[in-house]
Amino acid sequence: MLTVHHLGISQSDRIVWLCEELAIPFELARYDRDPVTRLAPSAYKALHPSGTAPVITDGALTLAESGAIIDYIVARYGDGRLTLKADHPDFARFLYWYHFANGSLMPCMMMLMDGGGMAAIMQDRAGRSLAALEAHFAEGHQWLAGEDFTVADIMTMFPLTTMRAFITLDLSPYPNLRAYLRRVAERPAFQIARAKADPDLQVPLD
Template sequence: MLTVHHLGISQSDRIVWLCEELSIPYELVRYERDPVTRLAPEAYKALHPSGTAPVITDEGLTLAESGAIIDYIVARHGGRKLTLQAEHPDFAQFLYWYHFANGSLMPCMMMLMGAGGLTGIMRDRLARNLAALEAHFTQGHRWLAGDAFTIADIMIMFPLTTMRAFVPVDLSPYPNLRAYLHRVADRPAFRSAMAKADPDRKLQID
């Protein structure tokens, strides 16, 4: 049985949501952050050498890293749904946005958590990343890969919503991006995932 080890207010939101979108059977084990430090409990850190969320276990396998877990679940349990193949005209766009979340957007926000001398640089880079997303949706794209909802959309939601509990980001200058977030939040699988993963938390969309 696939088991998703979910740490509250973390990137493991993505994995719960993926399982709901794919309608695959899984077991959800929830862990709460320390109320003072906001860090993961020792039981979660012990799951994998990385000590970070997300983590899954599956038939003796223990796997960490959002992208790796998503790729594994889609290939092993999801029939490669929610992806685009190389012959699809939006394949390159799909790849770009799929890797954009953790390759470009998340590093900016993580570095802003630590502040320091790079704050101005990271704020500028974050603004350019958000402007790129706004421009993409201004062009009429419904999802990151065009007309198809994919795992790229699952990857991007965390930094644009949950991560803002740690790094406040004003999205008011980006109306098309906010409209996109509302489209995502209206998906039944997303609502089901959030109700299971963090039932007591109000998700920050706007």
């Protein structure tokens, strides 16, 4: 049985949401952060050598890393749903935004958390990333891959919502991006996943 090991207020909320979007059976094992340090408990860190969320287990398999887990679940249980095939006209756009969240947006936002010497550079980079998202939606696209909701959207929502529990992120200059967040929040699978993963977390959408 596929088990999603969910650390509260973490990237593992993506995996809970993915399973709900695909409507596949899974078990949810929930772990709470330390109330003082806000770090993962030792039981979660022991799941995988990375010590980070997300982690899944599936029989004898233990797998970490958001992208790897999403690729595994989509291929193993999702029949390729929520992705685009190579001959789709929006395939390259899909690939870009799918890797954008953890390749570009997340690293600069993580560095904003410590307020160190790179903060000013990362603030500029985060601003350019948000501007790119705003421009994409200003062109009339419904989702990141165009007209198809995909795992690119699942990857990108975390830094724009849940991660704001740790950093200040002003989205007021980006009306099209905020409209996109509201569209996502209306998806039934998103709402179900939130209720299961982090029922007490208020998701900021603007």
